[in-house]
Amino acid sequence: MTTRATAPVTPSEAAALDRARALALNGRGRVSPNPLVGAVVLRDGVTVAEGWHEGPGLPHAEAMALAAAGDAARGATVICTLEPCSHHGRTPPCAHALVDAGVARVVVGLADPLERERAGGVAVLREAGVEVVLAEGAARHACAELVSPFLTAALTGRPEVTLKLATSLDGRIATATGESRWISGPASRALVHRWRADADAVAVGLGTALADDPRLTARDVDGPVRPPARVVFDTTARLPLDAALVRDAADGPPVIVLAGEAAPADRVAALRERGVEVEVLPGDAPARLDAGLRALGARGVQSLFVEGGAVLAGALVAAGAVDRVAWFLAPMLIGGDGAPSALAGEGVRELSAAPRLIDTRTEDVGGDVLVTGRLRPLPGGG
Numbered sequence: 001m002t003t004r005a006t007a008p009v010t011p012s013e014a015a016a017l018d019r020a021r022a023l024a025l026n027g028r029g030r031v032s033p034n035p036l037v038g039a040v041v042l043r044d045g046v047t048v049a050e051g052w053h054e055g056p057g058l059p060h061a062e063a064m065a066l067a068a069a070g071d072a073a074r075g076a077t078v079i080c081t082l083e084p085c086s087h088h089g090r091t092p093p094c095a096h097a098l099v100d101a102g103v104a105r106v107v108v109g110l111a112d113p114l115e116r117e118r119a120g121g122v123a124v125l126r127e128a129g130v131e132v133v134l135a136e137g138a139a140r141h142a143c144a145e146l147v148s149p150f151l152t153a154a155l156t157g158r159p160e161v162t163l164k165l166a167t168s169l170d171g172r173i174a175t176a177t178g179e180s181r182w183i184s185g186p187a188s189r190a191l192v193h194r195w196r197a198d199a200d201a202v203a204v205g206l207g208t209a210l211a212d213d214p215r216l217t218a219r220d221v222d223g224p225v226r227p228p229a230r231v232v233f234d235t236t237a238r239l240p241l242d243a244a245l246v247r248d249a250a251d252g253p254p255v256i257v258l259a260g261e262a263a264p265a266d267r268v269a270a271l272r273e274r275g276v277e278v279e280v281l282p283g284d285a286p287a288r289l290d291a292g293l294r295a296l297g298a299r300g301v302q303s304l305f306v307e308g309g310a311v312l313a314g315a316l317v318a319a320g321a322v323d324r325v326a327w328f329l330a331p332m333l334i335g336g337d338g339a340p341s342a343l344a345g346e347g348v349r350e351l352s353a354a355p356r357l358i359d360t361r362t363e364d365v366g367g368d369v370l371v372t373g374r375l376r377p378l379p380g381g382g
């Protein structure tokens, strides 16, 4: 192990880490079950090569950047958004590749908690005399955001759950007559399609499937997209056979119904005949919710984008199952005692028990106010 002092991240390295994050995002909607990772090779503060991970089975970001750098990697600094791997997966370990390439220094955006179980990429590099510096503060946090679905799934066995809702300023998701299209504006809805494309699966409750007959596909999104699976929480397998989701279940992206043991066998069979995958989950409602998320995790779903409605959203929040929130507040007032509010169920009785968002951001999206934040801290201690 080297004992020499490690120089802190320089301004050119910090800028390269920003660039590496942007490169990592090229893999959006494609890399799962692998993480989004980007890498930049610097010589004397100048970029000589870049790489990002493009998908399962393909070279890791560091390997791409090293290949692009060639001999220029010797003595260079490599910036990685995530700690280089130290284990043989489908591709050789990146930490060893960096050592073999003769790299002098590595800047790591986020130490990978999964590497703690292994030799550890940072440890391998340091053992070989490569100087390693770990990013801190906002840079580290941003790198943790890149890999939160990957780490959540690896550490908990269930997907990272993002709850997206659109409400009027007075917190209603529909009118008293059930009309909800559209509360948010076109720019917000376009963003939702981008987010659907980024997710491994998109989910709604049966009430929304019945009321809106959605397709839950990612439409009009730039770049290559692996279509997300579509999930309906539907205890008794009541999803109609002529629903849009069922009609293209066999030919479109997978449709998964999360049902309970009370689901009649003929309903389950009819859905399966049409290409719908039905998971029959044991237990009461909270147990089924947990089992449903775990079943999705076992299928490789690392990111679940939940689009309501109020009953499912309320159940997920009450169960503490929501990791991220994306909330559009449209500048309109619906009002009326019969108009549903965003979260059904009992809610909290005391303000001190109300779940509070952390890492909150607010922005204007075409006149709607978008509030994003987390209900659980980023995995990896970002």
Ligand SMILES: NC(=O)c1ccc[n+]([C@@H]2O[C@H](COP(=O)([O-])OP(=O)(O)OC[C@H]3O[C@@H](n4cnc5c(N)ncnc54)[C@H](OP(=O)(O)O)[C@@H]3O)[C@@H](O)[C@H]2O)c1
Pocket (backbone or CB within 6 Å): 164, 165, 166, 167, 172, 173, 174, 178, 179, 180, 181, 183, 204, 205, 206, 207, 208, 209, 211, 212, 233, 234, 235, 236, 238, 285, 286, 288, 289, 307, 308, 309, 310, 311, 312, 313, 315, 316, 344
């Ligand atoms: N503005 C928005 O962002 C937005 C978004 C979505 C929907 N909406 C509107 O909201 C309305 C529908 O919402 P909704 O609240 O009636 O229905 P919902 O939340 O979409 O679906 C609720 C149903 O899901 C089923 N379910 C299965 N497992 C569940 C679980 N573990 N927890 C909770 N529910 C589970 C339950 O029916 P079973 O027990 O029979 O399975 C439950 O009645 C529509 O008017 C729709 O247009 C608005």
